[in-house]
Amino acid sequence: MKRLTGITAATTALACALAPAVAPTATAAPRAAINVYLADGTTPVGSTELHPGDKLVVKGRGFDPNANTSGFPLPVPPGVPHGTFIAFGAFAPHWKPSAGAPESARATARSGVQWAMSRSALGRVPTAPFDFRRTIRQQWVPLRPNGTFTATLKLSTPKAIPAGARWGVYTYGGAGSDNPAQELRVPVRYSTAPGPNTPAEPKRNLIWAYTPSFYRTVTGTTEGTVSGSDGATVDKAGRMSYELRDGVLRGGNGVLRFKGTVVAYTRFHLYEVALADPILRVRGGRGVLSMRTSTTNMNGTDRLRRVDVADVDLRGAGGAGKRGAAVRFRPGISPEVLALLSTGPAAPLDLRLTD
Known part of the structure; x- marks a missing residue:
């Protein structure tokens, strides 16, 4: 850069010497x-x-x-x-x-x-x-x-x-x-304390890590991020949580609808997959968990479709929910990258229906 500047200066000086009346001006x-x-x-x-x-x-x-x-x-x-x-x-x-x-x-x-x-x-x-x-x-x-x-x-x-x-x-x-x-x-003068525009902290009614290695794989192996919004959060242990929208569980039966969106994406967004708005349909203590997931491996929340993701054993759960419910993935999970992340065992699920 210094050499280029020197050449430019010399050229300008020569031009001025030869034709001072029309010397160029620089901006x-x-x-x-x-x-x-x-x-x-x-x-x-x-x-x-x-x-x-x-x-x-x-x-x-x-x-x-x-x-x-x-x-x-x-x-x-x-x-x-x-x-x-x-x-x-x-x-x-x-x-x-x-x-x-x-x-x-x-x-x-x-x-x-x-x-x-x-x-x-x-x-x-x-x-x-x-x-x-x-x-x-x-x-x-x-x-x-x-x-x-x-x-x-x-x-x-x-x-x-x-x-x-x-x-x-x-x-x-x-x-x-x-x-x-x-x-x-x-x-900027910034305080981490809540202010008038700070969103309320979502209630953590359904808590699930997906698999024991899900968070570690996304944030470590692929150098990506897992984040929640609109009723969902991700804690420091990598567990996703969703807030209950409506529904009750009585006698081992009921439909529970949750709200929130979790997005997992790799570095450079080579893959970006959303897991949104879970629904638990429970009959006889056995539940089927569905979620809205991305339609492709990298379109995130652009377009979602509901997929049955797993079976959840909620036998013995009362009105307050259940801790450590056993979960088993169902076949047909999509998109493909999410199916790949679901090949191992599922993490247990916590259902907390009361504060």
Whole structure:
């Protein structure tokens, strides 16, 4: 870069000496910058204390849409601009990718990350054999030709926070691209305590790890994530839980409907599968558990269909439910990747019908 700058300067000086009356003028490229506002998009965030569930609006300028053409080969192909991440999170003091900081230095939650990329670059991201374009679209905000973007971030507390972390809004090159000029930070005053917009903690009425190794396989082997929403949560032990929507269990009979969505996805979303809205149909103490699952290996919640997943032994369960109910997977589980994860023994299930 220094050599190129020197050549450019020498060329400009020679041009001025030969033809001073028509000497060219140079215009410096705008420097990347961000402004952070409250949910109304106009009030600067300043020192306002924020809580889980609050929203911030981030407006950027000076971000080159054609930059960041190298990085991870997935999900953006080499040579295609990788865009820029806009993230709320708790970042370690040494957080910049260009300075060699590891990914663990940047603690975020998925709802608090957006991905600015030009429309033309997004159009060059492949959709087969894996639909990487869908992966990006879930977090995509347009990076306009003039280098501006507007992103809305929903705040939540990441699971693992690095030592000495500082809360704030950060920007940095997308998908492994290093660009010091885009590594920016705006401090944010954040409290993990509930606030007026913090969603109520769902009740944990049906608790199930799926298999003893399900969570470990997704988060460890495939470097992915398992997360819950809309009535579902995933605890630190990797157990999914769903909130009871309606239904009762009397004399070993009844229909229990639960609400919530759990999504398990690998790194780069090569596979993304949802497990949503369980229903337990119980007769004579024997239950059939069905769930709405993804119709393909990587379409997540885009399209779901109900599938009978397992038989559950609820004999002896009373009105309060049952702990450690034996579960056995049924044949015909779909999509294929979920069926593959169901080849071993099922984890036991806890049914808690009262607080």
